[in-house]
Amino acid sequence: MARWEPNARERLVRAALDLFAEQGYDATTVNEIADRAGLTKTTFFRHFPDKREVLFAGQGAHSRLLADAITAAPVSATPLEAVGAALDAITATFTDERREFSARLRPVIAGNSELQERAAFKRAGLAGAMADALRRRGVREPTASLAAEFGVRAFYDAFDEWADPANQRTCAELARHALDELRAAAAALDGQP
Numbered sequence: 660m661a662r663w664e665p666n667a668r669e670r671l672v673r674a675a676l677d678l679f680a681e682q683g684y685d686a687t688t689v690n691e692i693a694d695r696a697g698l699t700k701t702t703f704f705r706h707f708p709d710k711r712e713v714l715f716a717g718q719g720a721h722s723r724l725l726a727d728a729i730t731a732a733p734v735s736a737t738p739l740e741a742v743g744a745a746l747d748a749i750t751a752t753f754t755d756e757r758r759e760f761s762a763r764l765r766p767v768i769a770g771n772s773e774l775q776e777r778a779a780f781k782r783a784g785l786a787g788a789m790a791d792a793l794r795r796r797g798v799r800e801p802t803a804s805l806a807a808e809f810g811v812r813a814f815y816d817a818f819d820e821w822a823d824p825a826n827q828r829t830c831a832e833l834a835r836h837a838l839d840e841l842r843a844a845a846a847a848l849d850g851q852p
Contacts, residue, residue: 668706668716670696673760675713680763684710684771711777714764718781722788724748725810729792738798739842742810745789746834749814753821753830761822786811809845813837 674695678687689710693703707713728748732741753761768774789807798806817833820826826833 667696667698667702671698671703671706672713672716675710676760676763676767679714679767679771684767684774711773714768714774715777715781718784721749721752722784724752725785726788726792729789729796732796738793738796738802738806739809739838741793741796742789742806742813743835743838745792745810746814746817746838747831750817750830750834753818758822758824761818762824765819765822782811782815785814809838809841813841 671692675687675692678691678695687710689703690700692710692713693700696703703713707716725745725748728745729741732744736744768778786804786807789810790803793803793806794800813834814837816837817830820833821828821830
């Protein structure tokens with residue numbers, strides 16, 4: 660690939676995932692990632708602070724998407740309805756074209772403790788973004804944090820199911836179903852059917 664071609668960030672992400680899957684995270688260097696993408700090490704560092712972050716490039720955008728959707732939810736929306744709107748917004752970005760990439764990403768993260776730690780940090784960040792947006796809507800604690808935790812749990816449960824290439828449902832459908840299951844589970848805590 661010529662170094663001037665567009666989409667350097669995406670090329671770096673795909674090259675990193677390919678190399679991590681082929682030879683392992685620890686054995687892969689930034690130079691190898693840049694070379695595979697047809698770019699320079701300097702270009703890599705313009706986009707990412709280190710090789711761990713290359714797989715978590717979308718966290719900031721995802722956090723903003725979740726927060727913006729909660730902010731835009733109708734004033735009458737309950738905290739879980741606002742979280743549902745946030746799930747609709749984020750899962751709309753998980754198209755069928757991304758499913759194969761996501762399926763390959765899961766085992767790479769699962770196979771490395773450093774990446775698992777970073778994934779947990781991302782998860783906490785997404786929950787924090789939703790909780791902050793709910794608090795700005797006037798939702799008090801602990802309701803805001805609990806609703807956000809429901810949202811992030813529903814998202815990750817849906818993502819894990821959706822990333823399976825055999826699954827034919829959309830990520831949005833799966834997230835709404837997961838949120839409904841969590842809502843039902845919470846009602847069951849008080850003995851409600």
